[in-house]
Amino acid sequence: MKKLAFIIFLVLSSFVFCAEQPLPKPIKLFDYPTEVKNHQLINYGVVGPGQTFVLKIDPIVRDKNGNFLGQWDKAQATKLPENWSSTPSKLYANPLIVEITPSKDAQDGEYEVEIKLVDETGQEKIGDEFVFWIKVKIDHNVVEANIDPIENVVSASQPARFRIEIKNTGSAKDVFLVQIKGIKEWEMQQYVYVPSKESKVIIYEVVSDSGPTSYTLNLEITSLSSAAISTKKDFNLIIKNNLISDLKAVNKGPLLFPSYPILFYSVIGFLSNLFS
Numbered sequence: 001m002k003k004l005a006f007i008i009f010l011v012l013s014s015f016v017f018c019a020e021q022p023l024p025k026p027i028k029l030f031d032y033p034t035e036v037k038n039h040q041l042i043n044y045g046v047v048g049p050g051q052t053f054v055l056k057i058d059p060i061v062r063d064k065n066g067n068f069l070g071q072w073d074k075a076q077a078t079k080l081p082e083n084w085s086s087t088p089s090k091l092y093a094n095p096l097i098v099e100i101t102p103s104k105d106a107q108d109g110e111y112e113v114e115i116k117l118v119d120e121t122g123q124e125k126i127g128d129e130f131v132f133w134i135k136v137k138i139d140h141n142v143v144e145a146n147i148d149p150i151e152n153v154v155s156a157s158q159p160a161r162f163r164i165e166i167k168n169t170g171s172a173k174d175v176f177l178v179q180i181k182g183i184k185e186w187e188m189q190q191y192v193y194v195p196s197k198e199s200k201v202i203i204y205e206v207v208s209d210s211g212p213t214s215y216t217l218n219l220e221i222t223s224l225s226s227a228a229i230s231t232k233k234d235f236n237l238i239i240k241n242n243l244i245s246d247l248k249a250v251n252k253g254p255l256l257f258p259s260y261p262i263l264f265y266s267v268i269g270f271l272s273n274l275f276s
Contacts, residue, residue: 024129025063059073075089
């Protein structure tokens with residue numbers, strides 16, 4: 001009899017406990033289309049190895065009518081893949097921001113991260129904790145480069161302009177080192193910040209006084225988060241002669257028409273000085 005009474009006591013106690021500890025209401029994530037339920041797995045998006053991404057969580061809990069029920073105090077990543085790191089949110093912040101950084105050497109694939117929200121004092125009556133998981137896809141190919149034109153044909157002494165677009169296709173913001181190599185005196189490097197899923201454009205311009213000739217230039221874009229995130233592309237510059245460049249060449253000596261009289265070269269040299 002005493003054993004039966006004890007079992008009944010445990011059952012009634014569990015009902016009382018559940019009444020005092022309601023199931024957590026769904027939460028909202030900024031930049032995420034739907035509410036997130038307790039113990040739900042959601043797809044975050046695509047990031048590159050070493051790229052820090054953030055979760056922005058609305059700590060306010062409301063009922064179906066929008067009435068305030070309580071507020072989560074803190075959020076943190078409680079389970080991470082090997083060699084990943086994270087920074088928990090500040091206590092009582094709004095929004096609760098959790099930063100997560102994959103390993104710089106992370107291989108392409110899908111990974112899961114556990115996120116936990118807690119009510120420090122337990123006085124909000126919204127549940128002791130809220131747990132959900134995010135699925136993150138690691139992909140090295142989160143930066144793209146477009147060059148317009150890929151081949152530029154100009155006359156000598158005419159500026160050659162190239163439009164270079166750096167596109168960040170991932171879900172994490174990043175800073176990229178943009179380098180142009182191939183001709184030493186035309187080498188360039190620039191740091192470019194690109195928000196997630198956005199593009200930035202830079203203009204590269206060079207001038208050559210000599211022609212005809214052609215050059216192949218090399219564009220390299222590398223993420224500061226990880227050298228594993230990079231892309232390369234070649235583009236061409238073709239220089240053609242024009243009248244002024246021909247005149248300047250003659251002024252340095254009879255390079256174009258060696259069978260003409262010397263007086264002719266003198267006149268041509270004089271005229272070229274007018275354009276210098």
